[in-house]
Amino acid sequence: MNWLDISSTAFIIAFFLYCAAFIFYAVAIGGKRWSNRDPEAHNRRWGRIAFATAILGWAAHLTFFFTRWAGGGHIPTSNMYEFMTFLAMAIMFAFIIVHLIYKNNLLGAFALPLVVIIVAYASVFPSEVQPLIPALNNYWLKIHVTTAATGEAFFAVGFAAALVQLLRVVDFSRTDKKGRREQRWTEFVLFFMVIIVGFLVAVFGFRAGGYEAKFQQESVSIDQQGVEHSKVQTVEYGLPPIVKPYNSEKLSMDAFLGMKEPLFEAPSWMNGVNAGRKLNTVIWSVLSGLILYAVLRLISRKPLAARIHPYLGDIDPEDLDEISYRAIAIGFPIFTLGALIFAMIWAQIAWSRFWGWDPKEVWALITWLFYSAYLHLRLSRGWQGTRSAWLAVIGFLVVLFTLIGVNLVIAGLHSYAGA
Structure with a gap:
């Protein structure tokens, strides 16, 4: 079994x-x-x-x-x-x-x-x-x-x-300052949940389309004896790379909406081989959430x-x-x-x-x-x-x-x- x-x-x-x-x-x-x-x-x-x-x-x-x-x-x-x-x-x-x-x-x-x-x-x-x-x-x-x-x-x-x-x-129905503040924060909680749903829509959408991008990143570390160690790793993306890994070069990348190259590189202070991919995921989550929220607002008209x-x-x-x-x-x-x-x-x-x-x-x-x-x-x-x-x-x-x-x-x- x-x-x-x-x-x-x-x-x-x-x-x-x-x-x-x-x-x-x-x-x-x-x-x-x-x-x-x-x-x-x-x-x-x-x-x-x-x-x-x-x-x-x-x-x-x-x-x-x-x-x-x-x-x-x-x-x-x-x-x-x-x-x-x-x-x-x-x-x-x-x-x-x-x-x-x-x-x-x-x-x-x-x-x-x-x-x-x-x-x-x-x-x-x-x-x-x-x-x-x-x-x-x-x-x-x-x-x-x-x-x-x-x-x-x-x-x-x-x-x-x-x-x-x-x-x-x-x-x-309130229009005073306190009432509007309560309305905005309540709406923000729902928006936060929509962001999570937007992330899921983006991930499963690009996964269904078979999207893929690969980068090769070289990282350098210094041990306690002061000796430099270089390490080359491959990072795979399932979402179009708005952000590429720091100090990396493109191995392959499917074009998306005319974008054939990442828009910018992850900052150097972000540690870890997957730091760029994680930042890219956060950006896509916000973008997808904003689009989904806009669609829901258009449907609800409020x-x-x-x-x-x-x-x-x-x-x-x-x-x-x-x-x-x-x-x-x-x-x-x-x-x-x-x-x-x-x-x-x-x-x-x-x-x-x-x-x-x-x-x-x-x-x-x-x-x-x-x-x-x-x-x-x-x-x-x-x-x-x-x-x-x-x-x-x-x-x-x-x-x-x-x-x-x-x-x-x-x-x-x-x-x-x-x-």
Whole structure:
């Protein structure tokens, strides 16, 4: 039995079931406004269908996880592809728990797109099973990564509820300075999510077209004895190279919109053979996101947040506030154990020190401190409602940077994410 083939099939099934569940949740929420007979019955019926579909998707995702574990010989959390797929599965687990407690269909309409985006983002990375490097070949990997991801998953559900809350309570008819500021920042959060979707559209679009560019880069390093060492490496691009690697020459490059040469070179202070490619990816993400956002704005003919706002009029923002807080309160101790305590134990075993100020360690600490401040302000200072929702949203943006920015942009001991 080929476990990896079963795993790949289960992963595809899970993705499409998640997409279907999101559509059903959208029908439950949006169709409620158009149902003339019994809007509440319509919401409950389609909500049950959506939740059942989401459960089936999660079952397929579990099948992917365990069959990949059986076929690969180790828990599939060792690279960026495996970790992001596990995170998506953990977010679904957190969503199921919170949904069973509060039974709020609107949460599914925002949590499922987040899962779909993360699953699609995971598919950007190489999916081949890779042998474990020595630092990862330890059972503390299983404990550290799974608990940290589970904590982040509950933060994601808290983010989804908080974002819905903001879209519900922000008054888009206000023209005063404070009102416009709230509208702009709410729109910016949606724009940030569109940027991620734009990145996925660009990557899969050029991948489907078979785009490729290659550069040869020479790097020089000096060891402790003052001896120079020269190293030549090949860097492959899957997106048209607006930025080429520093101190490199072109080996091959497919033309794109008349562009046959990169527009400029990565700065010398950007370390690493892949620094230019990463900067190029960031530029393409922003460009694709801007184009996608412009198209959505043309379709909606108003800010996206203002377009969504009318559909949330019958939702109690206090319920969303409670859901967001409870999800974060559940995730915080799990994240504390996984991202700090268990991580320190693993670091001592892998690198013979509990703490080394590695970028991933620093940002995990920043994330923990931020959510500590959130809980302190919530419990001790009475921060509820809009202020609490903004903290939940900002906190998850910090989590996303820790997962994406630190792994892919900042070089460190955790830079084993895959090309």
